[in-house]
Amino acid sequence: MKNNAVIPSSAWIFLIWLILMTLLPFSLILGMSFLQRTDLGNIVFAFSLKNYQQLFDWVYFKVLLKTLWLAFGATLSCLMIGFPVAYFLARVQGPMKSIGLILLFIPFWTNFILRIYGIVSLFGSNGLFNQLLASVGAPQASILYTRWGVYLGLVYNYLPFLVVPIYSSLEKLDPFLREAASDLGATRFQTFRKVILPNIKEGVLIGSLFVFIPMLGEYVIPDLLGGAKEAFLGKVMVEQFFILQDWPLGSAIATVLSVLLLGALWLQNRWTSKNQQPQSQELGHAI
Amino acid sequence: MLLHLEAVTKSFEGFQLHPLTLSVERGEFFSLLGPSGCGKTTVLRLIGGFETPTSGRVILNDQDITRLPPHKRNVHTVFQRYALFPHLTVSENVAFPLHLKKLPSAEISERVKESLKLVEIEDLQDRRIHQISGGQAQRTALARALVGKPELVLLDEPLSALDPELRMKMREELKTICKKVGITFLLVTHDQEEALQLSDRIAVFKSGQCLQVGTPKSIYEDPSDTFVARFIGAVNEIPGDIQGEASSETGEIALSSPLGVFKLKKNGHSLPKQVSVILRPEKMRLLRSKSTTQENLMEGEIQDLIYLGSRTEYAVKIGQSTFKVFEQELERLKKRRLNVGDRVFLAWRGDDAIVLPQST
Numbered sequence: 001m002k003n004n005a006v007i008p009s010s011a012w013i014f015l016i017w018l019i020l021m022t023l024l025p026f027s028l029i030l031g032m033s034f035l036q037r038t039d040l041g042n043i044v045f046a047f048s049l050k051n052y053q054q055l056f057d058w059v060y061f062k063v064l065l066k067t068l069w070l071a072f073g074a075t076l077s078c079l080m081i082g083f084p085v086a087y088f089l090a091r092v093q094g095p096m097k098s099i100g101l102i103l104l105f106i107p108f109w110t111n112f113i114l115r116i117y118g119i120v121s122l123f124g125s126n127g128l129f130n131q132l133l134a135s136v137g138a139p140q141a142s143i144l145y146t147r148w149g150v151y152l153g154l155v156y157n158y159l160p161f162l163v164v165p166i167y168s169s170l171e172k173l174d175p176f177l178r179e180a181a182s183d184l185g186a187t188r189f190q191t192f193r194k195v196i197l198p199n200i201k202e203g204v205l206i207g208s209l210f211v212f213i214p215m216l217g218e219y220v221i222p223d224l225l226g227g228a229k230e231a232f233l234g235k236v237m238v239e240q241f242f243i244l245q246d247w248p249l250g251s252a253i254a255t256v257l258s259v260l261l262l263g264a265l266w267l268q269n270r271w272t273s274k275n276q277q278p279q280s281q282e283l284g285h286a287i
Numbered sequence: 288m289l290l291h292l293e294a295v296t297k298s299f300e301g302f303q304l305h306p307l308t309l310s311v312e313r314g315e316f317f318s319l320l321g322p323s324g325c326g327k328t329t330v331l332r333l334i335g336g337f338e339t340p341t342s343g344r345v346i347l348n349d350q351d352i353t354r355l356p357p358h359k360r361n362v363h364t365v366f367q368r369y370a371l372f373p374h375l376t377v378s379e380n381v382a383f384p385l386h387l388k389k390l391p392s393a394e395i396s397e398r399v400k401e402s403l404k405l406v407e408i409e410d411l412q413d414r415r416i417h418q419i420s421g422g423q424a425q426r427t428a429l430a431r432a433l434v435g436k437p438e439l440v441l442l443d444e445p446l447s448a449l450d451p452e453l454r455m456k457m458r459e460e461l462k463t464i465c466k467k468v469g470i471t472f473l474l475v476t477h478d479q480e481e482a483l484q485l486s487d488r489i490a491v492f493k494s495g496q497c498l499q500v501g502t503p504k505s506i507y508e509d510p511s512d513t514f515v516a517r518f519i520g521a522v523n524e525i526p527g528d529i530q531g532e533a534s535s536e537t538g539e540i541a542l543s544s545p546l547g548v549f550k551l552k553k554n555g556h557s558l559p560k561q562v563s564v565i566l567r568p569e570k571m572r573l574l575r576s577k578s579t580t581q582e583n584l585m586e587g588e589i590q591d592l593i594y595l596g597s598r599t600e601y602a603v604k605i606g607q608s609t610f611k612v613f614e615q616e617l618e619r620l621k622k623r624r625l626n627v628g629d630r631v632f633l634a635w636r637g638d639d640a641i642v643l644p645q646s647t
Contacts (some may be wrong), residue, residue, distance in 0.1 A: 179337055180370035182357040182433065184384040194383075198374040 023181035026258065033251035041245030051252035057099035060236070064256070070147060074154035075162075075208050081155070082162040083204070089163070090170035104160050112157070116224045119153055120144060145227030153221040158211040165210060169203025170196075183245050202272055209268045233257060289313040290334065290439060295343030298399040304329055305496040306343065311473060313441075316465055316480040318474040320344050320493030322518070327475045331441050334473065336360050341518045348438055360581055363432040367456065369424045370447060371416045376645060377413035377427050384435040402430040422453050429461075433468055442474040442625045444480060454624070458484055462636065479519045483507065513646040516565045523571070525564040525647060546606050549583040552638040565641040568611040573601060574632040575623050582634040585610075589629045593640075601625070603633060 003075045007015070033051055035043045054060065070195045084104065089100045107115055130140050143149050175197065181191040222232035241249030297304040298500070304326045310313035311317045321325035332338040333345060336357035343351045352360055363384070371380050379401050385395040399453040401443035403409045406426035411419055419427065425445060432440050459601045462485055463470050477481050482489050485504040490500045491514075499511040513524070527544030542549045542564060551564065577584065601612045610633060625631065 015645075174368070174370060176366050176370035177372060178367060179335075179357070180364070180366055180372070181383075183337075183362075183364045184334060184435065185358045185387040187358055190387060195372055197374075262555075 014268055023222065026127065029251045029254050029258075034257045035248045035251075037246055037248050041247070043135050043247060051249045052256075054249060055252055055256060060253075063231045063233055063236050065174070066147075066231070067216060070151060071154070071212055071218075072231070074151055074158065074215055075212045077151075077155045078159050078162045078211055079204070079208060082159050082207075083166060085159075086163045086166035086170060104163060108160070113224075115157070116153060116221060119149075119156060119225065123149070123152070138189035145230070146231050148228055149225035149227070150222045153225040154215050154218065157221060158215060162207045162211050165203045166200065169200040173199055205271055206268055209264050213264050216260060218256050257284060289315075289348060290293070290473070291346040292330070292334075293344040293346065295333060295340045295345060296327075296331075297333060297338060297341050302326065302329070303495050303504050309490060309497065309500065310404040311471060313471055316472045316474065316485055318476060318486040318489045319492060320479060320482040320489050320518070322477055324494070326495040327477075327492045328443060329495075331364075331443055331473065331475045335362055335438070335441050340615055361437050362439045362441060363437040364443060365425075365428045365432045366463050367444045369428040371424055371427055371431070373416045376412065377408065377414050377416070377419065377423075379429045380416070380427055381434050381632045383431060388435070390454050398434055399430075402434040405433065406430045416497065423436050424459060425449065425457060431462065432466075433470065437470065439471045439621055440515055442472060444476055445474070447476075447478070447576075454481075454485065460561055461485065467641075469636050470479060473523055478480070482583060491518060493518075501596045510641060510643070513563050513565065513643050516641060521611050523568065523608075524568040525608075527562060527564060527567070529558060529560050529562055538562050544641075546585055546608070549640075550637045551642055557635050560640060561645045563643050563645045565608075565643060566635055567641075568600070568613045568641070570635060570639040571610070571612045572634045573603075573614050573625070575625070577632050578634075579643070585633045587631060587633065589625055589627050589631055591627060592625065601631075602632060605633070 020240070032043070034047050034049070036046055036050060038044060085100075085104075089097060089104070091101065092270060109201050111119075121127055126138065127143075127144070129143075133139070133141060177195055177199070178191055182188075183196040186194060217234045217237075218232065219234035219238050222230055222235045223238075226232060226235070234257075237250050237253040237257070240246045240253060288310050289402050290309075292307055292309040294306040294308055295304070295325075296306050299577060302324075309330075319330055319360075321327045329338065333340050334347075336352070336355060339354060344351055345355075347360065347362065375383065376554040381402050382395050382399045386397060390398075393413065399412075400409070403412055406429050407519055408426045408430070411423055411427075411441045416424065416427075425448075426443070442461075446457055449457060458481055463527040465485075474482070474485060486503055488500060488502055489506050491498045491506060493514050499515050503511075503617065506515060507519050510519065516522050525542070525544050525546055525547075530548070532540075539552045540551050540553050542551050544564070549564070550564070572582075574584075577586070585605050587603040587610065589601055590604045590609060592603040593600045596616070598613050598615050601614065603612055614635060
């Protein structure tokens with residue numbers, strides 16, 4: 001594929017925006033990650049890989065692994081809850097569909113921070129959840145300010161972002177495919193496994209990456225729901241910048257995160273391009 | 288008798304299928320013909336199992352399948368938009384029903400090959416669905432429906448998504464393929480020419496009701512009502528009143544109409560007083576001058592003509608109505624060339640006319 005086209009003038013605005021807002025800051029971060037700092041937090045312009053070495057210290061590496069693991073688990077949970085929801089929304093017709101979709105999006109009319117505080121009040125020691133537990137005589141569950149709190153917050157917040165791509169790929173699916181499969185002898189389960197699933201696989205993968213990627217860099221949720229003990233990559237990074245005044249190390253963490261994101265995006269790109277090969281040139285002289 | 292519908296009805300919002308009783312013989316090519324919204328697709332979906340009848344029974348091969356889900360029926364469908372599986376190749380699509388039957392893979396590949404050969408797309412077997420044209424998709428869908436050797440194949444407007452030229456070609460090939468495989472076919476179409484060309488028998492539908500079942504010839508030559516007559520082929524209509532009784536020797540009856548008095552043949556049906564006389568364009572002759580003839584004559588003026596090579600189609604204005612007449616070009620050189628505005632006479636024989644009760 002050659003792309004020799006002259007860039008249209010409207011695209012320049014976008015390009016300049018991209019350079020100013022993404023490429024430039026990213027280059028600054030990348031550059032900074034190879035610098036050092038004095039004990040007072042002043043930056044020393046001397047090339048060094050010390051920051052990256054530091055990341056492989058168990059202290060930081062553990063955080064990285066834990067973050068990956070938690071994001072992965074939360075994505076999987078989103079998938080397990082979100083898939084049936086998306087499937088239901090795509091199958092159901094009439095008012096149930098609109099009600100379902102509205103319910104899915106209503107939380108987004110509320111401020112993100114408020115929603116997180118909503119979770120805090122629901123799951124706090126005097127929250128509705130623990131009151132319910134108490135009323136049936138069960139012991140209190142301390143979810144808040146543990147990794148389960150972070151996990152809950154992640155799943156709750158990112159669920160719709162997974163439901164939507166799965167829902168839309170189900171909606172795009174020709175409804176006659178289901179009928180054709182059943183017509184040719186497939187049971188409902190076979191239809192799902194052999195026809196529906198292979199055709200929405202892409203939507204599911206994209207949706208999963210869609211939630212997995214931002215989860216990795218999440219700061220607010222671990223900060224508000226995880227408490228002081230729970231180190232999370234995004235949180236550690238912010239701390240480097242604003243509390244410990246170690247901008248070069250913070251930049252190194254940011255760079256590692258960005259590389260992870262780019263890797264995930266590259267994977268996603270590969271999956272999608274594999275399944276959508278360009279139209280055959282021979283199409284022209286087909287009957 | 289392979290398929291029998293027994294007083295089948297279906298109603299949903301805004302539509303009702305009147306009790307339908309219909310039989311399709313084994314090996315027959317049967318068509319359901321009608322305009323869109325007439326219920327023909329509903330009938331097909333009832334047979335395929337995608338809908339359940341409100342009442343009545345569907346019997347396939349002496350077995351009541353009324354409530355059987357689609358995957359348990361030995362009936363396969365070629366869908367209007369083919370519904371090929373986009374994640375599979377052409378040959379994987381065709382193999383799909385065989386894999387479900389868990390046949391040994393040697394047999395699967397054998398039968399897939401055979402099917403692809405039948406529809407002449409062996410060389411496309413490894414193509415993806417988005418890499419083939421409409422006509423090729425049509426063939427793939429047909430191969431997929433035939434490969435499982437079902438008792439009945441349902442064709443849901445299979446040619447309507449193709450462009451006209453390809454449609455004509457595919458129509459002929461479809462006929463050849465159907466004759467070759469000897470399976471029973473049930474076609475749903477709104478294209479009367481398609482139904483006439485392909486079918487052994489046709490059922491004509493209008494707003495949820497089956498009006499007539501018959502061979503293409505009987506439906507064209509002897510339609511049961513004016514709707515069927517108008518739907519199959521071009522018609523000219525003369526509304527009028529029957530005058531008196533049929534004469535006993537000739538069986539002739541007289542029709543008085545705004546266009547004059549005409550002689551008709553009594554055809555056995557008992558007719559009401561008010562009738563519609565249907566004349567097919569090819570059953571009328573165009574005369575340059577008034578001649579003495581036993582036929583009915585009408586005088587008019589040429590309003591329009593379309594030269595089509597093998598024939599010319601004329602629109603002749605008589606009184607307030609316009610008549611369509613086809614003239615074969617076989618004697619053209621002998622005849623005077625006609626132009627718009629020329630006075631002409633239309634001659635037709637009483638026994639070529641179809642006499643039907645006037646539709647309300």
